[in-house]
Amino acid sequence: MEKLEVLKRCPILREMDGEQLEIIADMATSEVYEVGDSLGRQGRSQEKVFIIEDGLVGIYLELGPMMHRQIQAASNFELVCWSGMLPPHRMYSTVRAIETTKVLAFNGKELAQLCQTESPIGCKVHRAVAQTIANRLNSAYTQLMGVTAQD
Secondary structure (H helix, E strand, O other): OOHHHHHHHOHHHOOOOHHHHHHHHHHOEEEEEOOOOEEEOOOOEOOEEEEEEEOEEEEEEEEEOOEEEEEEEEEOOOEEOHHHHOOOOEOOOEEEEOOOEEEEEEEHHHHHHHHHHOHHHHHHHHHHHHHHHHHHHHHHHHHHHHHHHHO
16 A cells, blocks of 8 residues: 555544645655564654554553553554653653564654644644544553452
8 A cells, every 4th residue: 555545544644635645655665564563662762653554463561570461452543652752762662563463654853853844734633643642642541440340
């Protein structure tokens, strides 16, 4: 699938017009992650932001050196590793491929710079990142309530 087609199908970029999507598409590179590969690690610096083109990743909370728990998953056309564009560029969870996953990868700092120089794009991208964070937080709260309701 072409980069532009992937971006058009990405829910967080729905507000972008064709010209804005082309600017963002030019910044993207295609990458493939095999089962078990990490896209980002909790507590570590993150340089890239990803939109999943095809595949499935797990979002894990590292609870200790030998213990982790999958808290969510992300699949086609979803944004992951958004920490790569927001200071302090540190991951709050680990993102790992559950199946072979093809992504569009962006240099997070370059994407952040574009958002600063191109205000209309920046506003839309930051609104989309905020929506992604809100959705993931809501899902986490729902999971937590389900766990505590069973206790």
